[in-house]
Amino acid sequence: GEDVEQSLFLSVREGDSSVINCTYTDSSSTYLYWYKQEPGAGLQLLTYIFSNMDMKQDQRLTVLLNKKDKHLSLRIADTQTGDSAIYFCAERAGGGADGLTFGKGTHLIIQP
Amino acid sequence: DTGVSQDPRHKITKRGQNVTFRCDPISEHNRLYWYRQTLGQGPEFLTYFQNEAQLEKSRLLSDRFSAERPKGSFSTLEIQRTEQGDSAMYLCASSQGASTGELFFGEGSRLTVL
Numbered sequence: 592g593e594d595v596e597q598s599l600f601l602s603v604r605e606g607d608s609s610v611i612n613c614t615y616t617d618s619s620s621t622y623l624y625w626y627k628q629e630p631g632a633g634l635q636l637l638t639y640i641f642s643n644m645d646m647k648q649d650q651r652l653t654v655l656l657n658k659k660d661k662h663l664s665l666r667i668a669d670t671q672t673g674d675s676a677i678y679f680c681a682e683r684a685g686g687g688a689d690g691l692t693f694g695k696g697t698h699l700i701i702q703p
Numbered sequence: 704d705t706g707v708s709q710d711p712r713h714k715i716t717k718r719g720q721n722v723t724f725r726c727d728p729i730s731e732h733n734r735l736y737w738y739r740q741t742l743g744q745g746p747e748f749l750t751y752f753q754n755e756a757q758l759e760k761s762r763l764l765s766d767r768f769s770a771e772r773p774k775g776s777f778s779t780l781e782i783q784r785t786e787q788g789d790s791a792m793y794l795c796a797s798s799q800g801a802s803t804g805e806l807f808f809g810e811g812s813r814l815t816v817l
Contacts, residue, residue, distance in 0.1 A: 595745070622804050633707075633794060633808040634746065641803075679745050683804045690736065690759060691806060693745030 595694035613680030620682040707809035728797030738794040
């Protein structure tokens with residue numbers, strides 16, 4: 592079955608880099624996603640990576656994928672107070688299934 | 704440009720009542736999804752439509768839940784005989800059905816069952 596695991600909390604100092612980790616179990620995953628959710632709001636797509644890629648960079652965001660270990664990470668450079676939110680990892684399985692499976696989310700806490 | 708909109712944003716109801724939520728997707732998107740999110744959890748897939756056809760339903764979608772998308776545009780999610788365990792945020796998302804599969808979410812409808 593599909594399962595996505597994330598740490599529940601990450602605390603970093605403003606200006607440092609944040610690295611949020613995620614593991615998944617479905618080896619047939621085609622795409623993996625990172626979403627951001629601020630309090631009281633819906634989910635905002637940050638970035639995604641195709642399963643045949645190792646890395647994707649988009650401004651302050653870097654996604655690393657280790658397909659062998661089924662490990663995905665999101666690095667946020669120069670973390671700002673506005674980055675404080677819950678970050679969800681999600682996978683889209685192969686085999687024709689269409690819904691995304693989400694982790695429980697990582698609360699990113701920014702210390703001044 | 705409007706994103707995905709959901710209505711109402713908040714609904715408080717008594718146990719046993721019926722509630723209905725509406726979702727208007729991004730206009731050119733042919734796929735529409737419903738998810739449920741409870742406190743401290745990630746969104747859980749409920750069902751999805753391609754145009755007006757309901758193609759997939761989760762086992763989480765009990766007989767009390769029904770979703771429709773009659774003209775392939777907006778969708779409704781109805782919960783009959785609500786229970787306290789139905790209290791959650793109900794999220795709607797849409798996509799163009801591209802191979803990349805990214806979903807665009809609305810801000811959700813929060814249901815509280817007393």
